[in-house]
Amino acid sequence: MKTSIRNPPQALAAALAILSRGELVAFPTETVYGLGADAGSERAVRRVYQVKARPPDDPLIVHVCDALQAREYAGDFPAAAVILAERFWPGPLTLVLRRGARISPAVSAGLDTVAIRAPSHPVARELLSRFGRPLAAPSANRFGHTSPTTAQHVLAELAGFIPLIIDGGPCGIGVESTVLDLCDDGARILRPGAVTPEMIADTLRRAGLAAKVTMADRHAGDQIGGWKSPGMMVRHYAPQTPAYRFAAAQGPRVRRWLARQPADFHMALLCFPDCPVLDQRERRIILPPEASACARRLYAALRQADELACSAILVQLPENTDGLWTAILDRITRAAPELPP
Ligand code: AMP
Ligand code: MG
Helix, strand or coil: CCCEEECCCHHHHHHHHHHHCCCCEEECCCCCCEEEEECCCHHHHHHHHHHHCCCCCCCCEEECCCHHHHHHHECCCCHHHHHHHHHHCCCCEEEEEEECCCCCCCCCCCCCEEEEECCCCHHHHHHHHHHCCCEECCECCCCCECCCCCHHHHHHHHCCCCCEEECCCCCCCCCCCEEEECCCCCEEEEECCCCCHHHHHHHHHHCCCCCCEEECCCCCCCEECCEECHHHCCCCCECCCCEEEECHHHHHHHHHHHHCCCCCCCEEEEECCCCCCCCCCEEEEECCCCHHHHHHHHHHHHHHHHHCCCCEEEEECCCCCCCHHHHHHHHHHHHCCECCC
């Protein structure tokens, strides 16, 4: 199959025809590029799993126009969902709610819950409003790989597997949405993103709702709270080249590790301007020291590092862990295991 990259608005008519036939279209969102399928078509949803080589127990996020449409597809829409959707939709917040009867169990990987969000990217919004029904759309990459933040990244992942990629330029946020579970009492963050726990707690508090927001333990393994949320897998978002992470304070460990490498070793070094490592065998890629710029750049930088085809990629962890840095730290941690001692 030939995969074409086309610009909106011309691409939209073609995209609608393709989606209506039960085939897939990659489209831009403000977080990362999504691989869209008619969420009401079991065949289309199965094709998403097949194209991504995604395990069948890893549920997809359902994208909707707005809260009104979300209400039609969720089993219930609790007060916290109303308030949070009002404040953060359209935007990078996914709500995990009870699954309604109109959502195919295939979308939810058989769970009785469904993850829903309304994206803010104008192309995604136009596509959703003209399609008129929800689109199931995971990140448009092969399973476990780095998520795409440009149309060219999608092409590198899925050329030959899908007919159309809508090019909406680079994604503004660059890391996946915050996933917030509202199914049990309280609000629990399953995946950190641009909407932070503080922003969520603050919004709930102002509305007079209980404002306790907890963070799921991302490193407890796949099994969280009795049900599986496979986006929590410890290894994910990974480049092809062996990649390792290190903290600024671990300069001596990095130097010891480098001293043990063979003569032909060379590495891509993804680091902040304050990096403690300097090595003749490095190809340096600087990450911006400001959080939103860093999030926007992170996946493209990982891909760039991969393309250098070095022996290894070393990624420096940010020192700051607040706000959006939590999401950046989370993605680096899962793309790259800790450097061996
Ligand atoms: P992606 O679409 O690639 O951004 O991944 C979506 C992620 O959302 C999954 O891997 C899960 O972590 C999470 N997710 C989707 N649906 C559910 C659900 N029903 N319950 C919990 N987590 C979900
Ligand atoms: Mg993904």
